[in-house]
Amino acid sequence: MATTVFMEALSPTMEEGRLVKWHKHEGDAVKAGDTLAEVETDKAIMDLQARADGILRQVSAAEGQTVPVGKELAVIVAPGEPLGAGRGTGDEGRVAPSPAATAPAPSPAPRHSPPAAAAADAAPVKASPLARRMAKESGVDLKLLTGSGPGGRVVRRDLETAAARPAATVSASAPVAPVPPPPSPVPVSRTDASYEDVPLTQIRKTIAKRLAASLGPVPHYFLTTEVDMERAAEAREALNRDLGDEGRISFNDIVVKAAALALTRHRACNAWFQDDHIRYWNEVHVGVAVAVEDGLITPVIRHADRKSLREIGREAHDLAQRARNRRLRPEEYTGSTFSVSNLGMFDIDQFTAVINPPEAAILAVGSVTQKPVVADGTIVARRRMRLTLGCDHRVIDGATGAVFLQTLKQMLENPLAMLL
Amino acid sequence: MPTLTYRDALNQALREEMQRDPSVFLMGEEVGVYQGAYKVSRGLLEEFGPMRVVDTPIAELGFAGVGVGAAMAGLRPVVEFMTWNFAVLALDQIVNSAAKILYESGGQVPIPIVFRGPNGAALQLAAQHSQAWESWLAHIPGLKVVAPATPADAKGLLKAAIRDDNPVIVLEGEMLYNTKGDVPEGEHVVPIGKADVKRAGTDVTLVCHSKTVVPALKAAEQLQEQGVSAEVVDLRSLRPMDEETLVASVAKTNRCVVAEEGWPHCGIGAQVVDIIQREAFDSLDAPVLRVTQADVPMPYNRQLERAAKPSPEKIVAAARRVCYLD
């Protein structure tokens, strides 16, 4: 009895996945639980595991190809079992076998062969006539898009989404060793071209979708305050001296901790807007925006209000590292109740961040810099930091946001208050 | 602008055309003394006399042929069928005589005739009295076929039909006779072959004609509440069909649903779909869906009948599907 290998939903929001790499190949023996392939979801790269023992056959998706959830990728058959036996019928979404699939088993082929471009080219693309026309007019390669229509049909909105992404070029920086090469289906740039069209990666599509769903529909407003970080900086230096190699605490860790504590006092800012109701959270889970290759992701420090600075620091470091390697599990980047975004390391003084719906607020953290400040009638140099709170006005009114920010400022200016 | 019922708009068109042209006469069952089975010919016998408002025996084939013969001699008959269900008996005269004589005579003998009457299902009249005949008639070269949905269009298209030198089929809606609307007075002629955008929209085109214009407009309202902007295109003329308006609408919306009272197989909607796939192929973002009568003879039972007919809900469901919302 053959077992069909489907593109599985490997994240809660995944509708399709890009097949990054096959770990097993046509004709390979596999055991249940073996990693068959790596799949890039809208958030991360996940392992697709075998659900049966047997021989992998009829591999019908090429590396680099994007496949809707539920579509067949291959089958696992018992040794000697004829092909086609026991295969499900009526699977209309099945990908037509590419030439690669019907070719002799490519097992001797080098493991790191580039994505089977020829196979991807040969696979028929389902697209509406309009989508085809739009693609032709805008010079978009339909094969590089994934369809949101029935059966993966590329339709108008897919082209519009593609057109809405900012002009971008592929980073030339080499990926860190264990990280698979970023999915880069972009052909080598024609240097004489006046522009370059780069298809959206899964993560960029998700970012585009989510952020467009934020700044447009969500009525943002922003509150900025400047915090004196002199005492916090002194405390940090002292703590880091004690911690030594165990891991250092960053300013951001302190901000996360302070914000989490402030949120316990200002539940109004620890909330989700949910169409017909507002959910006020009693737990504080702080999302920390992390820049990754080709995008950003927001891993969550759960119960940040109850964690020590050291725990927060260690966790944040680990999450960020794994985020950059695309190794986060779905539960590690979902469920935050409030987010912190820090661009201080880029010498950004102050900025506004876009709310991560359904959350009601986001804190944008600027750099800690020495500034002349008047204290007790004299000008002194102090380490200062600007915080900007982005609020969803449907949830948080101006004064409410201001009071939260005031509490946060007091905590940061007097770190001992955090112990209270 | 005066408000008239669809029935009185037709009556006005007949009266004005009979006043204008003495070669125009009306014949059919119950058109005279009885004042019309649906009262479309009310008052005409009194005004024009029995030679121009002719009560016929129940002999559809026969009096349809009499009409064609009179047209061969240069008169301009308006032949009323009590309903199009009965006109099936006269199809030989409509199809083999009226539609073909001009051609087979090499252009010598035009047939300026109008065949008109109520078409499509009313309420609980069961299978033989609840049929939509447009695809039968619109299939035939040599005929023009119109199907007005509003009182204004009813007047304007009937006047155009009477003035046309060709056989024109006017399909009226039995359920529309009592509907009211503004009707321009006097000279109001709606050109045959022009569709009418009854409601503008951007997301999906709802193509309809005659009675299905009503559920299509209701569907458009419901869709609006769901955030879908529907454009309602009333074909008005089924032969010739206004390809230009259809294509322009679909070029804008990229999606289309066709509603009709006829059966699905080889229906008017199939023709609309043909036009769209041929002339607007590169504008399509989804397959075109059709809403038709169920592919069954019309049942008598009220609930079954309702299930068989096109409805706003069915049109909304189809529209949502072509918008990829469901």
Add this chain to the structure above:
Amino acid sequence: MATATAQPAKDEALLELQRRMLRQMLLVRRFEEKAAEAYALGKIGGFCHLYIGQEAVAAGSLAVLRDDDYVISSYREHGQALVRGVPANAVMAELFGKATGCSRGKGGSMHLFDAGRRFMGGHGIVGGHIPLAAGLGFAIKYRGGDQICLCYFGEAAVNIGAFHEALNMASVWKLPIIFCCENNRYGMGTAFERVAAVTDVVEHACSYDMAAELVNGMDVMAVYGATERAAERARKTGHPTLLEVRTYRFMGHSMSDPLHGVYRTKEEVEEQKKRDPISQLVVKLKEEGALDDAALDALDAEVRAVVEAAVQFADQSPDPDLSELTSHVLVE
């Protein structure tokens, strides 16, 4: 004296009429023979129903009509078209499907039209044109004219509903129509008595309170006389008449049918040929001293030349331009 001089004048007019009808019948006979030949040569396609044997019906009845009367017929109408005056060239060219045909090559054998001569067509559906005749009669009455409409159909059409519906309306509305039933005894291959409960077509007139007359269709003068009476009735009173004209076709139903086949015997056809309407008229005229062999030969030679010229005309005429394909579907 007065009578003595008047009588010969009337006789001469009658003889002249008969000679004219003889020429028409001969023209039709030779035309149809040539049409059969052309059909066999593949110059005429489709269905082709010949009139041979029935010539006296067209000649006798049409002699009564005025130019402003209407004529309408079934698909066996070559003879009626010719007698009505449609030029042989135009009829033959139509059979050949040529642009010069009376229907521009778009109607063919079954759809000969000449609106100018008020020849309102051959029609291909059995009985389908009988209501059209009623409509033409209706138009005459509507306009208050004294024209009439002469409608030909075969006996098989009597079994179809359109016949009854049309006769009923013609009678109830008093429409000036002559319904001329050419009873040639066979609807294609089916003898009338095998499919008709009432085999005397005239009896159907009773159902519609209509005047009727049974006529010997092999005697051109009998047809003439009956038609004259019916025409007068129609012009003066508006009443229609049903004529049952008993005749016989000497050929098969159409060119694709055998001469007698299995539905009638060779002997029957030969027996009927003894009643050949042309021979009968020739004998009669010879008896009256109005025709001799030389005159007959000359007449025959003249119509043969007309027919020969028609074939040549048709042969040499162009096919309709391809643009004709889509013209005349509608009045533009």
